[in-house]
Amino acid sequence: MKKRMIAAAFAAVLAVSLTACSGNETAPSGASSGENNGENTVEAVQKEEIERKDYTVVYSAELAHINYLVSSLSTCTRFTENYVDALVDFDKYGRTIPSLATDWEISGDGMVYTFHLREGVNWYTCDGERYAPVIAQDFVDAAKWLLTKENASTTANIFYSVVKNGKQYFNGEITDFGEVGIKALDDYTLEYTLEQPTPYFLKMTAYTCFLPANGAFLEECGESFGTSAETLLYNGAYILTTFEPENRRVLEMNEEYWDKDNIFISSITYNYNKEAKTLAPELFLRGEISEADIPAEILDEWMNSEEKKNSMIVKPASTTSNFLGFNFEPLYEEEYGPDNWKKAVNNEDFRKSIYYGFDRTAAILTSYPYEPEKQLLNTITTKNFVNVDGVDYTELDALKELGETAQFDKEKALEHKEKALAALNGTVEFPVTVVMPYSTGNLGLTNRVQVEKQQLENLLGSDYIQIELVPYPPTNYNKEARSSGKFSLMEMGWGPDYTDPAGYAETMTHDTSIGTKYSRPYLAEDLKDADGNSIYETMVEAARNETADVNKRYEMFAEAERYLIDHALVIPFYASGGGYRATVLDPFSGRCTQFGRNLDKYKGAKVLDKPMTNEEYAAAEAVYMEERAEALKEETK
Numbered sequence: 200m201k202k203r204m205i206a207a208a209f210a211a212v213l214a215v216s217l218t219a220c221s222g223n224e225t226a227p228s229g230a231s232s233g234e235n236n237g238e239n240t241v242e243a244v245q246k247e248e249i250e251r252k253d254y255t256v257v258y259s260a261e262l263a264h265i266n267y268l269v270s271s272l273s274t275c276t277r278f279t280e281n282y283v284d285a286l287v288d289f290d291k292y293g294r295t296i297p298s299l300a301t302d303w304e305i306s307g308d309g310m311v312y313t314f315h316l317r318e319g320v321n322w323y324t325c326d327g328e329r330y331a332p333v334i335a336q337d338f339v340d341a342a343k344w345l346l347t348k349e350n351a352s353t354t355a356n357i358f359y360s361v362v363k364n365g366k367q368y369f370n371g372e373i374t375d376f377g378e379v380g381i382k383a384l385d386d387y388t389l390e391y392t393l394e395q396p397t398p399y400f401l402k403m404t405a406y407t408c409f410l411p412a413n414g415a416f417l418e419e420c421g422e423s424f425g426t427s428a429e430t431l432l433y434n435g436a437y438i439l440t441t442f443e444p445e446n447r448r449v450l451e452m453n454e455e456y457w458d459k460d461n462i463f464i465s466s467i468t469y470n471y472n473k474e475a476k477t478l479a480p481e482l483f484l485r486g487e488i489s490e491a492d493i494p495a496e497i498l499d500e501w502m503n504s505e506e507k508k509n510s511m512i513v514k515p516a517s518t519t520s521n522f523l524g525f526n527f528e529p530l531y532e533e534e535y536g537p538d539n540w541k542k543a544v545n546n547e548d549f550r551k552s553i554y555y556g557f558d559r560t561a562a563i564l565t566s567y568p569y570e571p572e573k574q575l576l577n578t579i580t581t582k583n584f585v586n587v588d589g590v591d592y593t594e595l596d597a598l599k600e601l602g603e604t605a606q607f608d609k610e611k612a613l614e615h616k617e618k619a620l621a622a623l624n625g626t627v628e629f630p631v632t633v634v635m636p637y638s639t640g641n642l643g644l645t646n647r648v649q650v651e652k653q654q655l656e657n658l659l660g661s662d663y664i665q666i667e668l669v670p671y672p673p674t675n676y677n678k679e680a681r682s683s684g685k686f687s688l689m690e691m692g693w694g695p696d697y698t699d700p701a702g703y704a705e706t707m708t709h710d711t712s713i714g715t716k717y718s719r720p721y722l723a724e725d726l727k728d729a730d731g732n733s734i735y736e737t738m739v740e741a742a743r744n745e746t747a748d749v750n751k752r753y754e755m756f757a758e759a760e761r762y763l764i765d766h767a768l769v770i771p772f773y774a775s776g777g778g779y780r781a782t783v784l785d786p787f788s789g790r791c792t793q794f795g796r797n798l799d800k801y802k803g804a805k806v807l808d809k810p811m812t813n814e815e816y817a818a819a820e821a822v823y824m825e826e827r828a829e830a831l832k833e834e835t836k
Contacts, residue, residue: 249460249462249463250463251452251462251463251464251465252463252464252465252806253464253465253466253467253468254464254466254467254468254489254490254784254801254806255467255468255469255470255487255488255489256467256468256469256470256479256488256489256490257469257470257471257472257475257478257479257482257488257491258469258470258471258472258475259471259472259473259474259475259476260274261444261445261471262274262275262278262444263275264425265278265279265425265426265427265431265439265442266424266425266426266431267279267283267407267410267425268341268344268345268350268352268354268407268408268410268412268424268425269350269351269352269353269354269425270353270354270407271353271354271357271407271696273517273519273694275407276406276407277792277797277799277800278799279407279410280435280792280800281435281436281437281450281467281799281800281801281802282431282433282434282435282436282437282438282439282450282453283410283411283433283434283435284298284299284320284434284435284436285298285299285404285405285406285409285410286298286299286300286303286314286338286389286404286405286409287300287401287402287404287405288405288790288802289405289790289791289792289793290790290791290830291787291788291789291790291791291803292791292826292827292830292831293791293793293795293796293827293830293831294830294831294834295401295402295834297317298317298405299316299317299320299333299411299434300314300315300316300317300389301315301316301317302314302315303315303401305401308396309393309396309397309398309746309747310392310393310395310396311390311391311392311393312390312391312393312400312401313384313388313389313390314335314388314389314390314391315387315388316333316334316335316386316387316388316389317333317387317457318332318387319332319457320332320333320434320457321333321434321455322337322413322416322432322433322434323432323433323434323438323453323455324429324432324433325428325429325431325433325438325439325440325441325442326440327438327440327451327453327454329455330413330416330432331413331415331416332386333411333413333434334383334386334387335383335384335385335386335387335388335389336383336386336414337411337412337413337414338381338383338389338409338411339381339382339383339389339414340411340412340413340414340417341410341411341412341417342358342362342365342379342381343376343379344412344417344424345358345408346358346359346365346368346369346376346379348369348370348371352408354406354407354408354696355369355408356712357403357406357408357696357697358408358409360394361393361394361397361400361403362379362380362381362391362392362393362394363379363380363392363393363394364378364379364380365379365380365394380392380393380394395746396746396747397746398699398746398749398752399697399698399699402697402698402793403697403698403793405792405793406696406697406793411434412424412432413432416432427442428440428441428442428448433453435453435456435802436452436453436456436458436461436462436801436802437450437451437452437453437462437467437801438450438451438452438453444471445471445473446471447468447469447470447471448468448469449466449467449468449469450466450467450801451465451466452464452465452466458802461790461802461803462801462802462803463788463803463804463805463806464801464804464805464806467801470488476492476494477494479491479492480493480494480497480501480781483510483781483782484507484510484781489782489783489784489806490780490781490782490783490784490798491780491781491782492514492778492779492780493511493778493779493780493781495565495566495567495568495643495778498568498569498779499568501779501781502569507781508813509810509812509813510781510810511779511780511781511810511813512779512780512781512782512786512810512811512816513570513573513777513778513779513816514776514777514778514779514780514798515776515777515786515795515796515797515798516573516574516581516582516774516775516776516777517581517694517774517775517776517777517794518581518584518694518695518774518794518795519581519692519693519694519774519775519776520576520579520580520581520692520693520694520703520771520772520774520775521576521690521691521692521772521773521774521775522576522579522690522691522692522769522770522771522772523557523688523689523690523691523769523770523772524688524689524691524717524718524720524769524770525544525550525553525687525688525718525720525767525768525769526540526544526684526686526687526688526689526718526719527541527544527545527718527719527720527721527722527723527724528541528684528719528722529541529634529684529685529686529687530683530684530685531634531684531685531686531687535632535634535667535687536628536631536632539627539628539631539632540631540632540633540634540687542623542626542627543619543623543627543631544687544723545723545724545725546619546622546623546627546725547725547726547766547767548615548616548618548619548622549615549619549623549631550766550767550768551611551612551615551767552612552613552615552616552619552659552663553612553655553659553664553688553767553770554606554612554767554770555606555607555608555609555611555612555615556607556609556612556613556616556655556658556659557606557607557651557654557655557770558607558654558658559575559606559607559770559772559773560572560575560607561650561654562647562650562651562654562772563575563647563772563773564650565643565644565646565647565650566643566647566778567773567777567778569779571773573777574773574774574777575772575773576771576772576773576774577593577598577601577602577604577606577764577771578593578598578601578602578760578764578771579703579760579763579764579769579771580592580593580598580700580703580760581593581774582774583795584695584698584700584794584795585698585699585700585753586831587749587750587753587754588750588832589828589831589832592700592753592756592757595753595754595757596754596757597754597757597758597760597761598757598760598761601761601764601771606770606771609658612658612659613658613659616659616660616663620663629662629663630660630661630662630663630664630665631663631664631665632664632665632667632687633664633665633666633667633687633688634667634669634685634686634687634688635648635651635652635666635667635668635669635686635687635688635689636668636669636670636671636676636680636681636685636686636689637668637669637670637671637690638670638671638672638673638676638680639670639671639672639673640672640673640676641673644690645670647690648668648690649668651666652666652668666688669685669686677691677716681716681717682716689718690772691717691718692775693706693713693717694775694794695794697793698793698794700742700752700753700756700757700760701739701742701743701756703760704739704742704756704759704760707720707721707735707736707739707763707768707769708721708736708739709721709733709736718768718769720733720735720763720768720769721733721735721736723735723766723768726766726768734762735759735762735763735766735768738755738758738759738762739756739759741755742755742756742758742759780798781810782798782810783806783807783808783809783810784798784804784805784806784807785804785805785806785807785811785819786798786811786816786819787819787820787823788803788804788805789801789802789803789804789805790802790803790804
């Protein structure tokens, strides 16, 4: 690494010398050739230099993977976005902009996408050595690796769900990769052919399974690809120069990056500390680190201190939606009465008694004691996910009323309870046992289920339901509790892998692998048509098939989601993320991901001399949201 830094320093000195001698032929960093008013002196160049700062964080949980072609974990994908560029990127408002692709064409039928790649972009080793140019074949080689079943990619299904013949190659039904719908037409022209028109495909190409990888390097590394800093190549804003699990990782600015003028942080150092969650706030106050999430346990202390309060900002909520799912296929022990639960849950009034009886605000206070309303959801799809002509998806006619109506309603809960008792008398044995699992490794959830049990039993009566809390160790919690069907009612979450409402619906349908591991609402016996098909699934399938008119597609998905919630097949709850972070980062400066703002993506982000105060944050947020609304309207024109 030292050799690269010395070379970079020499190059910088040389650039200054050349600029001072060569008239207007070379513009200083960050300026066009006409911005210098003829002052081509060393002082003028230095004046134009970008001020870059270092950034330091501590962490307590190591990344499970840095092989971006394998992992679907958000912790991995967020990290990868800092050092591997995709075909497209997103500006600070979330608009799709060129990245490795400078421009593209889409065929009239929406089936063929042709990308023209940026020339002069290179792959670099962890030592900053130039390895090879980034070319179209890199995308083809990465796709072939991804679709080789033995490589066990957890995101291969996302790729082959849209790219022609991808699934057939993955399953071994065809063996000639040339039949798969991805082609390098020449070094800088890449073509995708899709299985069917996919309106969200352009944004989808920003996801990790569509990222490039150099074929020669893949072959050279073999099974070790993506296991260390040395077994990855980098073409993005940063280079992973150090990766020492449970010790330290370092991202350093790529000195030869094609968009270097939009990098304002020179390095990000991550130091491991198993007590990071507890220690980070104090380390931040001492100036030893640049950011610290403030846990709920000490939030009161920070809120009651003017100095500490003015060091915090509100973290943007994520697109991970959390909801309570009713299980329509209970597979737990007989002692809990799975058959009795199954009879009860297939009655809509029984479900609605719990739906309206659930006080979400009281429950979410265990994790978000301040401004919980910012996290709560009345829909499964989160806010600011997609929009129709500048109108947020959750504000479409089918869903807007849900956002304006209180979900918690004691009178309605008791009204539906009486209807359920009358309808199920003699069929269901009361009280109905409600098996509710939780992970002992999640303090917020552990406290939350206690609140939910007490609140629901007190309102509806322990002669109506009795909630059985079942603890699970954090390891394989979702597999053991949710995927195995060993629950009646359970908090579950999902963040989509692409920006389309179908990304949320797939957890509710039988024709996706993830849909069989959630609550399976398509099995609800009281909501099937004359042919025995799930009415909700039929609505989703019709929405999926609408690919010509995106606005109509979104409206159809919104109607299907409204049906899901109106019939209390699930109970929307809250969006993950949010909370508070003490930081010196300007929270509105960095580039978005395809899912919106993310404080962990450092391209474009700027470090302030001191944290924003609450007043400064509120003013900056108001300006940002106004600008964003206008920007998104312009994008849809």
